[in-house]
Amino acid sequence: MLEELLIHKPDDPIEFMINHLKQNNDDAPRICVLGPPASGKTTVAMWLCKHFNAIRVSQETLLFKEVLMQTEEAKAYKERNQKIPNALWANLIQERLSNVDCIKQGWILEGFPENQEQAWMLQSSGIFPRHVVMLYAPDTVLIERSGGKRLDPLTQEVFHTTFDWPSDPLVQQRLVKPEDLSEQEVSKKLLEYHRNFPEIFHIYQKVLKSINADQPSVDVLSQVLAFVQTRHRSAAPFTPRILFLGPPGSGKSLQAALIAQKYDVVNICCGQLLKEAVADNTKLGELIKPYIDSGCPVPDNLVLKLLTERLSALDCLSNGWVLSGFPRDVEQGEQLQKAQINPNSFCFLGEERGPAPGEEEIEPWPDKCSRWPNCGREKRVFFFHLPYESIMERLSQRRTDPVTGERLL
The missing domain is CATH 3.40.50.300 (P-loop containing nucleotide triphosphate hydrolases)
Incomplete structure (x- = not known):
């Protein structure tokens, strides 16, 4: 027009x-x-x-x-x-x-x-x-x-x-x-x-x-x-809002950190955000602490309130953000939309299955993310096939550095 x-x-x-x-x-x-x-x-x-x-x-x-x-x-x-x-x-x-x-x-x-x-x-x-x-x-x-x-x-x-x-x-x-x-x-x-x-x-x-x-x-x-069938990249400026979804062990946290470092966006891990709120003794942190101490899931309304507060901060509004660890199911996704948290890039890192018969393997994630700026305003979905056996192997061999919090295999 x-x-x-x-x-x-x-x-x-x-x-x-x-x-x-x-x-x-x-x-x-x-x-x-x-x-x-x-x-x-x-x-x-x-x-x-x-x-x-x-x-x-x-x-x-x-x-x-x-x-x-x-x-x-x-x-x-x-x-x-x-x-x-x-x-x-x-x-x-x-x-x-x-x-x-x-x-x-x-x-x-x-x-x-x-x-x-x-x-x-x-x-x-x-x-x-x-x-x-x-x-x-x-x-x-x-x-x-x-x-x-x-x-x-x-x-x-x-x-x-x-x-x-x-x-x-x-x-x-x-x-x-x-x-x-x-x-x-x-x-x-x-x-x-x-x-x-x-x-x-x-x-x-x-x-x-x-x-x-x-x-x-x-x-x-x-x-x-x-x-x-491709749409050409829009030259119009936009604030990247990226959502990573995938099963445990698919590499969401690692890829989010790499993307945040390369493109200067704010890396937000939902699990880490909950721990930080508890450690800072905020009002929301005090409500969340009993659930974390008992090992119970934190209610969705508390998580959404915390996410909304963090994503409304100046650094997220100006630089954009990459979110991993939430939503985990359809209901949480619907609540995310109702809260007006609308990502413009979706990345699904893995499915709990291998490639279907006759289906080609998708190119590695680093090659995909190197073209991430070209997505413009479109919603792109990247599927990374990850067999169930690979997920179990990664989780069983995962080790965490207690000093830095870094996860290693």
Whole structure:
């Protein structure tokens, strides 16, 4: 919304934002799929449309499937074998993307922009993709692919005589060879693409990911999906509020200490906080002391009151905090929300099970926490699988230094 305000600079910002909320769906996908000829743009775009129920916008759809104000003018250029002007393409795209279905469902823009001028025109029209997928492959591979490319005129799906031949005989019969697929024509298009590629890459570099198209289509699609489902980091400042959850022995205290040291946030261990309150002879400490002396759990209302008081301190409000040891169950978590203690990062350090069959091990926690600042305002959940046997081994071999309080194995 702020982006639209900066672009349009309306006289009445409040009314503009109200209309924006009525007419726009900020969660809808806005994706550009770019790449050289025969790199698989159509396959990727159609697959993304099916996955997100989004609208596919390409040269073919704009010229032959849509009835837009300037469609006939663009067709006239096509019939005369003349290049369609960039301004005309930009107008067609702007008109199509302003329709209700594209606003509500999102859009996948295939093959656009083709050059720097088109990219600038789209930006001046307020069209900014959230994700740009740039496919690439060696020219020799692309030229070989283009020779076997076949098109289904009914569904517009693309197949290949070697790599992706349809099993349905009816589909096989209606496949046609696209025009301009001679090696000379493909080489000419590749040359033009390589000439324009660096400028487009520079414009969209912050939202762009290059993906190797010279691999099985399943791998390409999985990489594309993983990228377009990510949200980009927000540059807006925020105070980190981190919550560590996990079974005993999963390393909550250690990782909290490392995070607090590296990013200068306040490390709050719930158990340690209770002991400090008792040692300082505070009013809450006097209420808590009998429970600790008897080995009974401290009531949740006392723990919450102590936590609320500590997290409201100036150092926590200014630097942020990392909390471990609370909540321990769903009820405590709900009470934490009612007390308006809302973390913006969740880290689950371990589950009392090993990886499920066929499930991959997650990368080590130090690698994860090194990227912690990139989480922006999003809530990230990190699962660290820890088998029950490992938990028991850690707890049974844990030793505590009575002087420093440090835990060792």
